[in-house]
Amino acid sequence: MKKNKHFEKISKTEHHNKRVKVKMHPNSSREEVVKIKEGEYEAWIKEAPLKGKANIALEKILRKYFNKKCKIVFGLKSRKKVVEIQED
Numbered sequence: 001m002k003k004n005k006h007f008e009k010i011s012k013t014e015h016h017n018k019r020v021k022v023k024m025h026p027n028s029s030r031e032e033v034v035k036i037k038e039g040e041y042e043a044w045i046k047e048a049p050l051k052g053k054a055n056i057a058l059e060k061i062l063r064k065y066f067n068k069k070c071k072i073v074f075g076l077k078s079r080k081k082v083v084e085i086q087e088d
Contacts, residue, residue, distance in 0.1 A: 018085045019073065022062070026054040026079070033065040
């Protein structure tokens with residue numbers, strides 16, 4: 001994934017929530033999250049990208065991976081997403 005100046009500015013919010021880039025692979029035969037490098041991950045999801053089902057599945061699998069609440073903040077209609085990991 002290319003470096004993005006916009007991502008660097010938003011990598012940490014005022015509340016110290018961490019943001020990471022995630023490249024999603026919907027319609028996969030497996031469900032897995034792999035760390036590519038610091039702040040970048042790839043996720044394979046079984047759900048199809050229809051009516052937001054893959055996004056919901058991505059948030060669930062990331063919640064299990066990080067053991068924290070996760071929310072997609074950019075890229076709702078893209079395979080490349082920015083996800084906020086809440087530190088609460």
